[in-house]
Amino acid sequence: MKKTQVQTIVNGRPVEFLCEPRQSLLEVLRDNLSLTGTKEGCNDGNCGACTVEMDGRIVPSCLVLGVEAEGAQIVTIEGIALGSGLHEVQKAFLEGAALQCGVCTPGFIVATKALLEQNPNPTEHEIRFWLANNLCRCTGYDKIVRSVQAAACRLQEEAPA
Template sequence: MKTIQVSTTINGDPAEFICTPDETLLDVLRNRLGLTGSKEGCGTGDCGACSVTVNGRLVCSCLVLGAEAEGAEISTIEGMAEGETLHPLQRAFIEHAALQCGVCTPGILVAAKSLLEKNPDPTDEELRYWLAGNLCRCTGYDKIIRAVQVAAAEMRGA
């Protein structure tokens, strides 16, 4: 099968990979680049477990072809922490028990970060609407919402 060479930026670092035309960005991230934080929950874009940002836009990486990453800036869960220092969202999720099994957590964190970059002070309704594409079967959404609100306040300096 024909292969495609792709040059991109992932979590701020230049990256190159070779993929097949039908390979998803999720498969490339996990299987070719070893970035296993994004999970495949459904493979149809319904659960949000594979959420990443591409050029600042929140997407389900199971619905994006790897070849579409050419020249793009991609951010994954692996890029949230700065070295050993967790992002405020990651700390809040731990402190407020907003995670359980960890399958959905990376996608929810990436989605929440994407929201807070666009709207640093979302209402409950805005937050719930933004995260509606991320499904969690293990914990209640109230803990997730609370954790994002706490992190948002910290990030705003409130």
């Protein structure tokens, strides 16, 4: 019954922690590393509230063990903003009122950023399909989809021609 030492990189910084093998990455982020921006929703992979990026892919951190983060690169919602300014996806969600209670929002933003990095100009269908693993019980999704489209426009305007 021994804890395991894990070395990983979270939001660009080397991090070391001790965890039990049964602890999820979500628990480690929130309870061991105090990165409470990542939310627990269903804890079984359905709702997407706990979405983080792991080695360039979005994953449900509730279904990753903390010990599996050994040697990985993790990006959480805390790593999305650029310096002191918000990321365009965060700005678009704020301005588009794409949130009410906010519990799903970190997962949506991490997932949206990953979408726009690999598909800068997605169709509405592509947006809805990509975000199907993120559930929101407040907004009815329309404002979320509009905000993703707004963020995509802004990021494309910013991108060097």
